[in-house]
Amino acid sequence: MSDTGDLRELYQEVIFDHNRHPRNFGRLADANRVAEGHNPLCGDNVTVYLKLEGGRVADVKFEGQGCAISTASASLMSEAVKGRPVEEVEKLFRSFHAMIVDDNVAPEDLGKLEVLSGVKEFPVRVKCATLPWHTLHNALLGKHEAATTE
Amino acid sequence: MSAIHDEVRHLQAPALDVETVRADFPILAQTVRGKPLAYLDNAATTQKPLAVIEAERRYYLEYNSNIHRGVHLLSQKATDAYEAAREKVRRFLNARHAEEIVFVRGTTEAINLVAQSWGRSQLKPGDEIVLSLLEHHSNIVPWQLLGQQTGTVLKVAPINDAGELMFEEFLRLLGPRTRLVAVAHVSNALGTVNPARAIVEAAHERGVPVLLDGAQAAAHGPVDVQALDCDFYALSGHKLYAPTGIGVLYGKRELLEAMPPWQGGGDMIRTVSFDKTEYNVLPHKFEAGTPNIAGTIGLGAALDYVAGIGLEAIAAHEAELLRHATEEARRIPGMRLVGTARDKAAILSFVLEGIHPHDVGTILDSEGVAIRAGHHCAMPVMTRFGIPGTARASFAVYNTHAEVDALMAAIRKAQKFFGR
Numbered sequence: 001m002s003d004t005g006d007l008r009e010l011y012q013e014v015i016f017d018h019n020r021h022p023r024n025f026g027r028l029a030d031a032n033r034v035a036e037g038h039n040p041l042c043g044d045n046v047t048v049y050l051k052l053e054g055g056r057v058a059d060v061k062f063e064g065q066g067c068a069i070s071t072a073s074a075s076l077m078s079e080a081v082k083g084r085p086v087e088e089v090e091k092l093f094r095s096f097h098a099m100i101v102d103d104n105v106a107p108e109d110l111g112k113l114e115v116l117s118g119v120k121e122f123p124v125r126v127k128c129a130t131l132p133w134h135t136l137h138n139a140l141l142g143k144h145e146a147a148t149t150e
Numbered sequence: 151m152s153a154i155h156d157e158v159r160h161l162q163a164p165a166l167d168v169e170t171v172r173a174d175f176p177i178l179a180q181t182v183r184g185k186p187l188a189y190l191d192n193a194a195t196t197q198k199p200l201a202v203i204e205a206e207r208r209y210y211l212e213y214n215s216n217i218h219r220g221v222h223l224l225s226q227k228a229t230d231a232y233e234a235a236r237e238k239v240r241r242f243l244n245a246r247h248a249e250e251i252v253f254v255r256g257t258t259e260a261i262n263l264v265a266q267s268w269g270r271s272q273l274k275p276g277d278e279i280v281l282s283l284l285e286h287h288s289n290i291v292p293w294q295l296l297g298q299q300t301g302t303v304l305k306v307a308p309i310n311d312a313g314e315l316m317f318e319e320f321l322r323l324l325g326p327r328t329r330l331v332a333v334a335h336v337s338n339a340l341g342t343v344n345p346a347r348a349i350v351e352a353a354h355e356r357g358v359p360v361l362l363d364g365a366q367a368a369a370h371g372p373v374d375v376q377a378l379d380c381d382f383y384a385l386s387g388h389k390l391y392a393p394t395g396i397g398v399l400y401g402k403r404e405l406l407e408a409m410p411p412w413q414g415g416g417d418m419i420r421t422v423s424f425d426k427t428e429y430n431v432l433p434h435k436f437e438a439g440t441p442n443i444a445g446t447i448g449l450g451a452a453l454d455y456v457a458g459i460g461l462e463a464i465a466a467h468e469a470e471l472l473r474h475a476t477e478e479a480r481r482i483p484g485m486r487l488v489g490t491a492r493d494k495a496a497i498l499s500f501v502l503e504g505i506h507p508h509d510v511g512t513i514l515d516s517e518g519v520a521i522r523a524g525h526h527c528a529m530p531v532m533t534r535f536g537i538p539g540t541a542r543a544s545f546a547v548y549n550t551h552a553e554v555d556a557l558m559a560a561i562r563k564a565q566k567f568f569g570r
């Protein structure tokens with residue numbers, strides 16, 4: 001088994017790129033939903049800002065401190081959900097979650113988000129990838145307590 | 151040699167044969183992800199030597215029985231072994247009396263015991279407890295809970311950029327309302343060795359008792375509670391080559407005697423009626439219910455094991471590993487040590503420029519190098535340095551120069567991988 005091979009599966013170029021240059025990074029001044037997420041294991045924090053308009057995610061931004069996996073996941077997520085209807089976003093969350101935790105589902109077409117599928121081989125890192133999504137989910141529900149990965 | 155406390159004479163320690171030691175720890179001889187394991191997460195928990203595993207096994211195979219209650223032979227054997235372990239701990243800490251040794255689950259439980267028994271019975275609203283910023287959460291949260299129950303207040307002594315306690319500031323916090331000083335003997339996040347003797351002296355001058363959190367200190371150099379003159383000392387067996395689920399609270403006899411029990415049940419009583427219960431004598435007053443008998447016997451075996459090698463020799467070996475690691479780390483551009491105290495245990499906390507500690511941990515793991523990444527249950531320390539966490543390598547008696555070199559090679563690989 002080539003370990004570097006596994007590592008390359010986890011850390012794909014796209015992930016490095018989104019880690020170095022996260023998209024939609026920062027505060028969203030006219031957000032009408034905000035949620036915070038926290039990973040107690042490593043101390044990572046993420047805040048997701050949403051502007052919901054007519055049942056769609058009209059705009060999204062995030063900020064926080066995290067590892068390459070969580071930063072890239074948040075960045076890719078923000079690109080994937082921007083402009084989409086809320087139901088589609090929730091469905092995407094479920095499919096994304098299934099892709100990285102569930103062995104038995106045939107992955108749907110998740111587009112660019114599929115670069116994170118390598119996380120499945122690194123169980124302790126799954127929470128890094130899902131934290132931004134749990135936080136987004138809470139923002140959509142209008143929940144105020146911080147999302148955690150526990 | 152790391153001066154775990156001031157009384158350690160700088161004896162010429164006999165060199166330790168690390169390969170012989172490693173043979174006692176079969177778990178180390180494995181490959182992880184195709185690479186030889188370099189286990190450098192000893193501050194989280196140490197591996198267990200065969201002697202400890204054997205001692206637990208023998209208990210279950212040959213004389214498993216409850217203690218302090220049976221008239222039959224097995225119970226007597228189990229009781230003897232359990233109490234023999236207490237005597238071993240007494241000797242290990244150089245406590246005056248065996249009944250000053252209370253068995254608990256670990257450091258966390260020891261500190262909670264002091265907070266709930268001593269603290270709740272002695273302290274009043276506005277009374278102050280002085281901690282340092284270096285504390286593990288388990289020496290913070292029990293005092294916060296106590297504060298909610300009794301109205302006591304926490305005062306926190308700061309640390310400097312090297313991660314050392316600012317002693318003058320600490321002294322300034324000792325005031326007319328100070329009732330307890332509770333500090334780490336050695337910091338788990340940075341490796342800083344606190345000047346425990348000086349802390350105790352300053353506190354005692356003002357009539358204030360001192361609790362030392364010895365979780366990180368006990369395995370890495372001699373501890374002498376009489377020389378330190380501390381009032382309480384807490385430690386965890388599992389960081390000392392012993393099983394999990396067993397630890398020790400040392401307390402001066404006068405203090406323990408004056409403290410009410412904190413848990414009620416079997417073994418901690420002398421007589422019970424529905425009108426009145428008379429408590430058992432020390433230390434049984436604080437050991438309600440069937441304890442971790444196998445773990446306690448394992449702890450005794452671990453202390454025998456450590457004594458066989460010699461704590462001076464262990465301290466010297468670890469100091470040499472730390473010296474080598476520190477020197478190598480300084481050669482790596484983009485690697486910054488967090489915690490550079492002059493007096494330091496064998497813990498290397500670091501950050502790599504542009505690479506999150508969690509990613510460092512994963513890449514090192516793929517090279518067989520086991521370290522810890524994160525805040526190490528010491529979030530205030532991380533906040534002090536303005537970082538979310540560090541990567542931390544921590545050394546023990548069985549670690550080698552070659553493992554330090556494997557760590558450094560893996561760090562260079564992580565940097566290359568991240569294009570740094």
Ligand SMILES: Cc1ncc(COP(=O)(O)O)c(C=O)c1O
Nearest residue numbers: 256257258286288338365366386
């Ligand atoms: C300094 C310090 N205090 C307390 C603890 C808590 O020890 P335990 O989890 O064994 O109760 C630790 C362990 O991580 C520690 O390093």
